[in-house]
Amino acid sequence: MSKEITSRAQDYSRWYNDLVIKGSLADHSGVKGCMVIKPYGFALWENMRDQLDRMFKDTGHVNAYFPLFIPKSFLSKEAAHVEGFAKECAVVTHYRLKNDPNGGGVIVDPEAKLEEELIVRPTSETIIWNTYKGWIRSYRDLPLLINQWANVVRWEMRTRLFLRTAEFLWQEGHTAHATADEAIAEARQMLDIYATFAEEYMALPVIRGVKTESERFAGAVDTYCIEALMQDGKALQAGTSHFLGQNFAKAFDVKFSDKDNQLEYVWATSWGVSTRLIGGLVMAHSDDDGLILPPRIAPLQAVIVPIYKGEERKDLLDAKGRELAAQLKAAGIRVKFDDNDNARPGWKFAEYEMKGVPVRIAMGLRDLDNQVVEIVRRDSKEKVSVPMEGLSGYVSALLESIQKAMFDKALAYRDQHITKVDTWEEFEKVLNEKGGFVLAHWDGTPATEAAIKEKTQATIRCIPLDNPAEEGKCILTGAPSRQRVLFAMAY
Incomplete structure (x- = not known):
């Protein structure tokens, strides 16, 4: 069977696809951009899902379920959110089909147009915060700690099994809090849960960090993330946790009476991981003979x-x-x-x-x-x-x-591929010849961040949370910098 697998050295992308298909994890479907998760792949996802679910419940979270469809007007209420997702949305415009009188099969009935278009869920902040408005009245209703396991649709043009598909499975947590400090603590706690799960169950070492302004989740004040390194030297964002501030509470007018009987907007978080983790699992551990799965989540041990x-x-x-x-x-x-x-x-x-x-x-x-x-x-x-x-x-x-x-091997590879550079020449050389994570100074401006991405395709994966203060000069502009950030080519 291994002779049927393209080697990593020959074509890493094809090797990955071969393993997903021949390892019985997933298959292509008759719907362009979507995948079929096969029983063996779904058993792997179930093991991952069940462990994460236990970890969520151990920290006081409960599961619920919210609609797949979101009225278009809901997305319009948070400007940054709609701008971030507008190009990925699938839209339902009609509710009925009919036979083509000209014999062309089934057609959309033009008389069955919806009064308001419905967006197929790309993420659930808007429908959930519209619901929370009826659930939250007093500080006694807080914190509200809810998670849902669901599918989402993000209309991707270039797809790859597990890593990027039009529809995928995930969980999304949505919480409401009385203070900013409580919400920030929640976002950081969930990031730590994701990191613990990745390292202790997936045997996948990760770097905890915060995204730059340009890379934040649409509508977030801060986005925390875990970043992992694949065997081809590219990074994979393995999970995110967002401090949403009061943005969605204000958009949907979600207020509570505090202990002094004063009305305040609640503070929010959202956080999620998806079946994309399976893709990361394959790329981080497997070899030219097939999959290598960590025992704690392998369908068969x-x-x-x-x-x-x-x-x-x-x-x-x-x-x-x-x-x-x-x-x-x-x-x-x-x-x-x-x-x-x-x-x-x-x-x-x-x-x-x-x-x-x-x-x-x-x-x-x-x-x-x-x-x-x-x-x-x-x-x-x-x-x-x-x-x-x-x-x-x-x-x-x-x-x-x-x-x-498996963890020790992945950690050794990751640590061998974290390189500090101080000049643009070193930066380009490491990206082109070695790959991996590159720690370099950046002047903190979105313009420089965009220019580096345009020149190299490398992005700032995160500002590591354990980042020490360090005076330096931006590798591109030479402007002052107070800390290094983590660059990489990425999926």
Whole structure:
């Protein structure tokens, strides 16, 4: 199967697409720009979703659901918001079809035009804040901590499976607070949750930062983000959390009576991650033989493959395989015993390697006699013989070892590709020859930021939150700068 995969060195973009398709994560659909998430890919998303959902609920958030359709007038109420999303919106103008009297099939009924067009949800701030107006009256109603799991549509012209599609799945949190400090603390807390999830479950090291004014979410006062580095040296924005100030509260007239019985506008946040994380997972860890998935979120953590010689003692191998699978399952390990007679063991090995299953366990007649199994770990391909007795404990420890090894490898790569530069010549050389994150001085102006992007296609990914103050000169203009910012080519 690996021979069917384009190598990373040959064509990184095609390699990525090969892995998504051949690893059974997703497929192209009959709708241009949209994807079909296959069962294996959706199982991966479910594991990610369920863990994040637990983390949200542990911090007091609850789930709700809001309409897919948003009246056009709602988007008009927040100027920066509508400007930011106007070019990506899908618009519903009619509500009925009819047969073409000329025999041309089904056509839109011109008599069924909506009085007001509906926008297919690109994000939900407007419909949610219109709703919150009826829910919030007093400081006793605050904070309001709500999240929803949903799909959104952003009409993309150039699409790539998981990374950029017209429709994708995500979660979006929308919270309301009595003070600015509380809202900022919420936005920072959710950023930390995203970073913890990325590092501890996706084995993906990230840099926490704040976006420049030009890169902020439309309608936000500040946008916090986590940035990850892929194996081709490009950055991926892996999650964002926004402090919205009172912008949406004022747009939708959402006020509350404070403890002194004075009316005040509430303070808001929104935050979200999407199925784009699956694309980041593929690009950060996988190799030319297929996917490599972190054990904590892999749909299957282990697979047991029996190796038969005809029908000889097949029933004994099957019985032992099921017994071992039951032991692993009892230990909380997601395991499959593959006794499918329609495929040879070698084909199965290649399939599970392609799908990135962290641990492969093989067992033949000799192994059965010796009460051992052969274990191969997907990340390093290291092969060992292990006693059947105590197998669940061994595999549990191995899965944690693989999780840590994957993070350490990604962290080492990331840290090796963070480069400080002080001149424009160094900046261009690093971008062209090494890639990765580049720490450089910037004069703080949107004009310089735009000029650097136009010259190199590199963008300011963020101003790192742990950024030390450092006097310097802007790499492009030579104007004074008080800190370095993080540049990179990006997805």
